[in-house]
Amino acid sequence: MSTTILAAERLNQRFGGIQAIDDLSFALKEGEVVALIGPNGAGKTTLVNLLTGVHQPTSGRVRFEGVDVTSQKPYQAARRGLARTFQIVQPFPRMTVLENVAAGALFGGASPSVAAAMDTAREQLEFMELAQFADRPASALTLAGRKRLELAKSMAMRPKVLMLDEVNAGLNSSEIDGALRLIRKIAERGITILVIEHLMKVVMSLAERVLVLHHGQLIAEGGPKEIVRNSKVVEAYLGQKFADRFGGEAANG
Amino acid sequence: MKSRWLPYALFAAWVVVLATTPLWGSNYIVRVAIMIAMFTGLTLSWNFIGGFAGYPSFSTAAFFGIGCYAGALAQRAGVPMVLAWIVATVVVGAIAAALGAIILKMRGHYFAIASIGIVEVARLIISSWGSLTGGGDGLNVPLMSGGPNAVARIFLLVMIVIMIMSFIVTVIVDRSRLGFGLRCIQQNEDAANMVGVNNRLYKVIAYTLSALFCGTIGAAHASWTGYIDPSDSFSILMSVKVPVMCLLGGPGTLLGPVIGTAAFMMLEEVFWANFLDYNRAILGAVIVILIFFLPGGLLALRYRDIARRFGLLREPKMAA
Structure with missing residues (x-):
């Protein structure tokens, strides 16, 4: 422990x-x-x-x-x-919320394919209570939403x-x-x-x-x-x- | 996913139009078709670094020019024509990977300036290295046998095949991990690194991809024209036109480079034919209009809204 x-x-x-x-x-x-x-x-x-x-x-x-x-x-x-979030949020502004999280899953979380990363991202959005915004561009979220997106993106990287x-x-x-x-x-x-x-x-x-x-x-x-x-x-x-x-x-x- | 197959269908139709020009068009039309196919290949190549990764590269003319010389020198040394093109492709790819590893440490304006510098340095080396390259006198390249019409048809097909290959690579990149990572870099490079994208590696791959087919096209162009010299092979205007074409169509998309090149080249032919004195000024005006009014290119225009404004489309029922 x-x-x-x-x-x-x-x-x-x-x-x-x-x-x-x-x-x-x-x-x-x-x-x-x-x-x-x-x-x-x-x-x-x-x-x-x-x-x-x-x-x-x-x-x-x-x-x-x-x-x-x-x-x-x-x-x-x-x-x-080793994942982190930023004090000043760092989204990929013209990607959807789902794609932002998928980026974390694909590269940091070593998802085998883009499709698998999208699935992982969907689960994380559910977990972070952001699922209803999945297809919106990240730039359309409020500050609180973007902070939560940062969390979801980091979690998709399967951090320790x-x-x-x-x-x-x-x-x-x-x-x-x-x-x-x-x-x-x-x-x-x-x-x-x-x-x-x-x-x-x-x-x-x-x-x-x-x-x-x-x-x-x-x-x-x-x-x-x-x-x-x-x-x-x-x-x-x-x-x-x-x-x-x-x-x-x-x-x- | 309404129009998933539309880009491919449009591209296939465009290939058919270009490939059949000898059947219905004059020699002038066939020549324009060759140039369109050639520039589409160059623009699709630029799209990897300039569109997907968002790095404003002006190196196109360097890769094209080195491809011209690598292919011509190989052919003069007795290498069969098609093999010489492959040699040129590999040489240009290797040079781009090495240069990319150096200049991709820079971002934004600094990268742009370095990428222009590469064109000038390559031109100076080729024109000073007279014993190998013939210097300012240029080089003759073994001509293909056959009449001018037959040769034009062959090179039309060659340029179309290269254009199709660069389109296929674009489709593969677009759907892969590489394309996803490059888009992340384009939108926020630091954040991309933080989610686990190996930025340097991805950028070097994109820069190398942007060079490969330029090398092939340069070598094929040298075989077509039968003569190359430094000022034609390393034209800074080409380095500017290719990004403009891509931006006109829509950078980072599948069809943007194809549409942008077709639109730009046809406009250019019209201006060239009708306003011989002012065509460069018009090119300048197109660039300015593009920057101000079309930041996302023709593909980003909202055609439905425009059509509605001019009454061409009925108001839609409230869609969710």
Whole structure:
């Protein structure tokens, strides 16, 4: 149950004079849901980029299922089972919703043929409650719909680890509730999930473990209730007011 | 799926029209038919990189020209004509794969400029390498025996066969994983990579496919005309016309390149015959109109709406 699936080992990333990721190590265990939080510019998206081969780290290693994958290309990460969604959604705008998802199944999910990919895509759209939009162009979806399309596309790639980069940003509260439900459904399938989030409501209700990033360093790690009481985290990110409120709730509940 | 067989039927009909021109047309018409078949092959080829992958390549003239010279040199060395065309195809394909691996690191305008540069560099190498290529004096290619009419008929069939082959490859690519991946690249290259498309490999394959038949056509053209020189073989105008034809018809579609080439070449013949001084200006105007009013090509026009506006079609009942 608790084997490590994805590990970062002493990762460093410099962009010119900026140390975006500073000697960072952590591990994800198979099947767990982990949240990655931190202020803007802390290096959260950079970290995901390092884990999926978009950038090569200045030093350090990335291990996936025990294999060193540090120098992989994004398409190789996708085929291995390391899928991600983007903070800014990235659909294929003039393809239908179905074709978008089929692209994930065909290339990342290694479907044997275009027809098989279309079938897989139909199942995923059903699972993601997008089936009624299958034949619409992706550009016709609302933001919430496009975020969900990103999820369906990633799921069609049959990932082992799914990294969700602010899938809830820009959504209203009922849309967020819908997205939460879907993420839980994904987690029930045993997929390891790393969620990058600003919304503490989401973090508190989803995550089994929270990693806190600040100036490229991991400043705290632990269960969500410990994290909101951690003085370093409160100072760097949450703020005292928030900590009082959530800390109180945690104590009462 | 209402018109699944329509593109194939239209293409087959067009092949019949072109192939039968010697039976009903003048020598002039047959010549136009040869040129249309030849340019359709070039346009279908460009469609792989420019249409499916969305990379604005201006390398067509380089591949055509290298094909001319590879075929001509092979024939002069005693290689039988058809074998020389195959040699030219392979040579051009190999060169395109090697160049593609280098210039496809670039995107957009930068790629376009590099692809034009290839035409100029190829022309300069061929015209400076006088000991092999005859330099600016050009090369004579062994002529086919037989009267001019018989030769024209043979080359009409040759160009039509090449056109059919490039159409068949287009159909195969369109339905395959390759075509799907190229469309992903065309719409969002980074996202394509993220879903697992090996972008570099796919682009190099598309660029190579866009070159192969240009090589065959160049070699066949050299055998037809019997004489080649650097400025005719590497004409930058060809590199511009071919993409314009494809854009006119509808890039990334099966029939777009065929329709675009036919429409453009027939227009050009009309303008050429009637406005000898202004035909280049008219070409320019067509390009401008295309960019402004027809971004998706003739195939993307909504013919039903146009017909309705002019009262040619009755208002449909409310369809779901």
